[in-house]
Amino acid sequence: MPQTLDQQKMQTRNLIGGKWIDADSGDEFAVLDPATDEHIASVPRCGTAETRRAIDAAAEAFKPWSARPAVERYRMLRSLADAMMRDQDRLARLMTSEQGKPLAEAKGEVAYAASFIEWAAEEAKRVYGETVPASFADKRILVLRQPIGVTACITPWNFPLAMITRKLGPALAAGNTMVVKPAEDTPLSAIALGELAVEAGVPAGVVNIVTGEAKAIGEELLDNPKVRKLSFTGSTPVGKLLLQKSAKNLTKLSLELGGHAPFLVFDDADVDAAVKGAIASKYRNMGQTCVCANRFYVQDGIYDAFAGKLSEQVKTMKIGRGLDDGVQVGPLINDDAVEKVQRHVDDAVQHGAKVLTGGALAKVDGLTNRFYEPTVIDGFTPEMLINHEETFGPVAPLRRFKSEEQAIEWANDSIYGLAAYFYTRDASRLMRVAEQLEYGIVGANDGAPSTVQAPFGGVKESGFGREGGKYVMDEYTEIKYVSWQL
Numbered sequence: 001m002p003q004t005l006d007q008q009k010m011q012t013r014n015l016i017g018g019k020w021i022d023a024d025s026g027d028e029f030a031v032l033d034p035a036t037d038e039h040i041a042s043v044p045r046c047g048t049a050e051t052r053r054a055i056d057a058a059a060e061a062f063k064p065w066s067a068r069p070a071v072e073r074y075r076m077l078r079s080l081a082d083a084m085m086r087d088q089d090r091l092a093r094l095m096t097s098e099q100g101k102p103l104a105e106a107k108g109e110v111a112y113a114a115s116f117i118e119w120a121a122e123e124a125k126r127v128y129g130e131t132v133p134a135s136f137a138d139k140r141i142l143v144l145r146q147p148i149g150v151t152a153c154i155t156p157w158n159f160p161l162a163m164i165t166r167k168l169g170p171a172l173a174a175g176n177t178m179v180v181k182p183a184e185d186t187p188l189s190a191i192a193l194g195e196l197a198v199e200a201g202v203p204a205g206v207v208n209i210v211t212g213e214a215k216a217i218g219e220e221l222l223d224n225p226k227v228r229k230l231s232f233t234g235s236t237p238v239g240k241l242l243l244q245k246s247a248k249n250l251t252k253l254s255l256e257l258g259g260h261a262p263f264l265v266f267d268d269a270d271v272d273a274a275v276k277g278a279i280a281s282k283y284r285n286m287g288q289t290c291v292c293a294n295r296f297y298v299q300d301g302i303y304d305a306f307a308g309k310l311s312e313q314v315k316t317m318k319i320g321r322g323l324d325d326g327v328q329v330g331p332l333i334n335d336d337a338v339e340k341v342q343r344h345v346d347d348a349v350q351h352g353a354k355v356l357t358g359g360a361l362a363k364v365d366g367l368t369n370r371f372y373e374p375t376v377i378d379g380f381t382p383e384m385l386i387n388h389e390e391t392f393g394p395v396a397p398l399r400r401f402k403s404e405e406q407a408i409e410w411a412n413d414s415i416y417g418l419a420a421y422f423y424t425r426d427a428s429r430l431m432r433v434a435e436q437l438e439y440g441i442v443g444a445n446d447g448a449p450s451t452v453q454a455p456f457g458g459v460k461e462s463g464f465g466r467e468g469g470k471y472v473m474d475e476y477t478e479i480k481y482v483s484w485q486l
């Protein structure tokens with residue numbers, strides 16, 4: 001088995017007010033490699049008291065941090081992005097070890113994560129206000145943009161670095177401080193990021209990292225009036241819970257929640273491009289992304305060609321430990337994830353769908369039972385679980401459609417509204433369909449639309465708020481109006 005990490009040198013504690021600390025109780029929890037169940041490290045099991053201290057540290061650090069010229073914050077964040085890229089290989093190996101994704105994808109994620117810090121650093125210099133013409137000769141109207149104060153984020157395990165940096169980057173760039181609560185399965189990437197932030201000169205208390213009891217930490221973040229903003233990426237039920245709890249202090253929220261992306265292929269599509277896009281969208285990260293295609297609607301005339309080519313390519317994907325060469329499909333994150341994927345496949349088969357390829361656990365010598373064969377299913381129908389629950393696994397269910405109208409109706413028939421995809425070579429249809437899809441992100445002949453320059457976020461029960469692009473600072477600044485009588 002390859003030696004993955006230098007466990008002696010790894011930082012595993014929490015960062016509060018510039019100090020690396022253990023839980024008050026001394027309790028820890030284990031971080032395991034999902035491919036092998038190897039114990040990688042243990043991290044502190046913190047709760048309410050430690051979170052409160054992290055918030056106090058962030059509150060103390062806020063004034064001096066926000067008072068710095070923007071260009072100084074730019075330089076520090078720029079150094080952080082550079083350090084991430086310098087350590088790209090190390091961070092990627094750490095990520096693959098705790099999360100399972102193929103190493104090439106982990107390297108890609110490190111670069112993607114660093115790009116959010118770099119982009120936000122640049123935007124720090126461009127937080128512009130306005131002057132507005134007044135109705136009286138002796139009055140002036142000024143509009144200022146100011147940081148919010150202490151902010152917090154709660155993040156998931158599927159993108160252990162990028163989901164943090166796309167919140168942390170703009171928060172810090174705008175002059176806020178932050179308490180970060182990473183997912184239980186992947187705290188080590190977050191802690192490694194904290195170390196690099198310290199190295200880049202980010203002052204004590206500006207970034208704080210707390211691992212442990214999700215419920216207790218989340219409750220303190222929303223119970224404590226010092227926290228003015230919480231950004232959450234995760235499931236819709238937890239997002240709704242946080243929304244309810246945010247009522248106490250009217251804490252601002254950004255919520256990037258679940259998705260159930262439709263993927264439409266029209267008769268006039270380039271079938272090879274559609275298959276390539278389907279693989280990028282569906283099988284990246286073993287199907288564990290919130291923008292993953294979850295339902296494929298394919299028009300009658302192209303259905304057989306698309307189903308055949310997709311199944312053929314999916315069959316050749318290399319399954320194995322993410323650290324091994326050429327692996328394209330790693331383990332799912334945990335046993336519950338495997339159980340859910342199998343349940344969706346079994347339910348589809350019971351209701352009459354046919355498995356074209358995959359459909360079972362993949363046995364890999366010496367590794368855990370969390371590897372699932374990339375799967376294609378023919379003929380899913382509305383009553384199946386897979387039609388409305390997020391599968392979060394490598395399963396592509398296909399359904400035939402006849403008309404554009406029908407495809408759009410089916411595509412929009414969801415409580416979710418995060419991402420949608422479609423393939424066509426007809427320019428008029430492209431615009432027509434893009435406008436009608438009730439989703440925050442639309443990939444038009446593109447299976448991988450996520451990028452730092454663009455606003456990422458959903459509608460309906462996929463949440464609200466946008467991350468990325470020129471919109472990033474909107475989420476982390478307040479607008480103040482100054483009415484000036486001369």
Ligand code: ADP
Nearest residue numbers: 154155156182183184214215218233234235238
């Ligand atoms: P996923 O299905 O991706 O695990 P979750 O919404 O359960 O989605 O988890 C996303 C993040 O939310 C994780 O960091 C997790 O620890 C955190 N979390 C889960 N339950 C709660 C809760 N009740 N309050 C605050 N955070 C929570």
